[in-house]
Amino acid sequence: MSTIRVVWGSASAPTAMASYDAALAEAGIENYNLVSVSSMIPAETPVEAVGTAPDLGPAGERLTVVEARATTAGPGRVSAALAWTQSVDDGPGLFYETAGEMDHETVERRVREGLAAGQDLREWEFGDSAVAVESQQAESGAHTTAVVLAVYGESEPILSD
Template sequence: MSTIRIVQGSASAPTKMASYDAALADAGVENYNLVAVSSVIPADVDVEAVGTAPNLGPAGERLTVVEARATTAGPGQVSAALAWSRSADRGPGLFYEVADETDSDDVEHRVLEGLAAGQDLRDWEFGDSSVAVEHSQAEAGVYTTSLVLAVYGESEPIC
């Protein structure tokens, strides 16, 4: 595997699914089939916050992701956060995600608490933590989605 990229986006649209699709487009991953995994970072893999994904392969292929995503009907607000930390010497690490209809400070605080709890379950010595947060205001009459994804490598054929 090459790099795990942290991407994020927000968007509004007339339906829940349309706002999710538009948020994926804002993050650069709208043309892939996402497969969610739990939150373990393999050893010796780089994690890089890029904001918007580069071209990761042909449309319709599978992307493995850890996803923090929240959608709300406006008016309101929505936030998603993804935190991560690696064990020493490029060993394995963890992602933790939180998403809710709340402000960015709240999801950032909760995701870091979750990450700390996950670290306490393991016998690894962890380094510093990082966090990415996406927040958006939802206007009346539309749905708004905010998301942060950890995208593992590049796309792969589904069949």
């Protein structure tokens, strides 16, 4: 079974898109086309917090992700958080994401509250949860982005023959 890797990064740049691209570079996934999905972890799928992604395939291919992302024009602070848990019987699990102009503690509290609410909606017995948080101060005159992403497996071709 493929692994889901949790990666994160933050960066500042002269434009919002440039700061997003630079934050993705910090996470090691700047050369892929990201396709967002909701927040379900398939059964029997390991999740590993790695920080920076390894080589996941050729540039330009598609990566499936769950993404927490916040961008601001400084001054200010941006934070992104991703929390996850899996059912104890190697069944499915959940990701919850939160991001915005807030501090590290607030974004972590909010993502844990969201994950708990998602667990309450399901009749599964869950194991321990985990959280990854990225937070950065935005200086005046610069755009800053913080991202935390769950990357599902390896890249796939975006075009067919």
